[in-house]
Amino acid sequence: MVNALDDAIGSVVAELRALDLYKNTIIIFGSDNGGQTLAGGNNFPLRGNKNTLWEGGMRINSFVHSPANIKRHEVRTQLFNVVDWYATIMTMVGEKMDEYGDGINQWEMIVNNSMKHTRRRFVYNIYDKSAAIREGDYKLIVGKPGEPSGWIPPTRKVDYASWQDKSQKHWLFNVKHDPNERHDLSARKPKLLHRLMLQLRKWSTSAVPSIHKATDERGSPKYFNGTFASGWC
Template identity: 35%
Template sequence: MAPSSSWCSMGFLRSRLFLAFLLLVCVSNGGKTFAQSASGKPNIVFILADDYGWNDIGYHGSVIRTPNLDRLAAEGVKLENYYIQPICTPSRSQLMTGRYQIHFGLQHSIIWPPQPSGLPLDEVTLPQRLKDSGYSTHIVGKWHLGFYKEEYTPTHRGFDTFYGFLTGSEHYYSHRTPGSMKGWDGLDLRDQDRPVLDQNGTYSTNLFANKAIEIIAQHDKSKPMFLYLPFQAVHGPLQAPQKYISMYRHIKDRDRRVYAAMTSVMDEAVGNITDALKQYGLWDNTVLVFSTDNGGQVLMGGNNWPLRGWKGSLWEGGIHGVGFVNSPLIKAKGRTSDALIHISDWFPTLVGLAGGSTNGTKPLDSHDVWEAISEGKPSPRKEILHNIDPLFRTIYYLPPHQWGDNTFNTSMHAAIRSGDWKLLTGYPGNGSWMPPPSSDQICEESDDPPGKHLWLFNIREDPEERTDLSKKYPLVVQELLEKLAAYKKTAVPPFYPDRDPRANPALHGDVWSPWQ
């Protein structure tokens, strides 16, 4: 690929203008104290970072210091073949349901604050299944799965408690969001269904971490706990306490410097939360999962180098995610896993750990991968549908290729992984390779010809997606096109309604609220 800075720098400028006992039984074993809920079921803590890139964690060689995340990952299992979705809502919806987004209509874009949309109410959620298994369920942080009616909000979807925000992004200190409509602005911070009015000026990463620690401290140990902590960090806007920004004064790029500071605050918060789990006697029976929701946003300081593309794209930089698991319950600790895992797999995996059942859900697209994580066994997952989105930017100039469109419309935004093969069609999103701003390297543009709309890669041999093998392996292309066509037959139409003027926070006491 030919190195170039022209497109990258221009695109950058254009775009910027835009986490069987009594109440407590302690059993001494080899000098360790194990605290269990009365049920013996493990506590589950799921931390979801937002827009956290592949090259933004210490153990991937980042200049950003993440000692707590590095330690937890090193002690547990690093998931190095782990996939998420390119943007916020799709990842969260698949985490909550164990199902591909094409099966409930959220395959296009995100849910914008004024849209009357949400995760369909007939979808069974992860916290609902965990409640069925006797868990107390808590969410602290970002929801982003719809709120236009109360029935779509977290405490109606299986969570006992909710402290956080309903939309997709907001100011870290004021907790207000403009909501994608000119002139609109409103508070978005809630404790259950009540607006929180006294935290203006409190940095959200610290606010959410302290709330999580409060839940841990007050937890009734006669029950197992599910704590879902989807941080606002490190999503834009770029804001962090000055003392953390000063830690990175050696980084010349301002956005990267602030982003690094935001990451360090999150890393410290995760450390404080794990310390609290140990302090209150929960750690030795806890499974902690850390995941990003999508690739890093290079326009906001994030980085996915050496992977191709970034947030919003179906290239590896948008969907190959940072993830790890730490737990005393893991049988083979301190290793790196190459098991193919998708964010949807947490649904059956965590329900299985909780002793629950997936019976009664709609057909799952996910797998229980606990044995792959804990014992190093092969992953039961062999394939991932990354997405099929007929509403995404289409290709208008279509150079002919040998497969035609009789099997699958290759102008459509889609991608699938099967074994080591990955096929992309349509416009996958920006396909440049963006090095970290702190390096001397420059952005590399793709040398793909205009209108190109089909690629095949062997991801195991070519994780950076530099060598298109479609012409060399036409039978593989045909097979994967047939798989995409089969998935498309099972898809429901995308649900992407127009913005509703009744959502304006000015009509609801200056607070983003359900409006129907």
């Protein structure tokens, strides 16, 4: 898959060069989540799976390439959330926009490594019974982070509910120094934990209700020769 993707992107770049558009193009490469460890993905050394609140399900690498604007081989480690892309891209194309919704323009950070207008906090997600937020170097998880929650992808499908610790209700990590989420700080930093819990509660009051619904078996691939369908049309 990676080879096919690389070839496809190469074909697009070649066509941009042929049309003399390459020098005026900005290429953005990213992802919406971590790998699916139940289907061959591997997020090691990060913890967790796609659809979980662990860093393995949320943290991804991106790159932005522009021969006219960006120096090659530079790395940025500042916080960037998916909601920042809209204001950032609008500024890229000449429509100056400092913010849009929950997102902020981070074009200056990308181009010049500027710290003037960067992100300090964001919401990973807020469900009915679980949530996670980030402030500075710290990450708070409340409720059920999701499974699998380990670092090594499982070799087969297992009953995660049978061995997962159900007693723990929250976790606190310094994900700058501990991106693999191995050292829970919630007992050692009660004041910080309390402050972040209050911040999460504040954000929760304005969160849009979850649209997650129960699985509808009528659309299962097993009824449609291995393909997904709505099940009622």
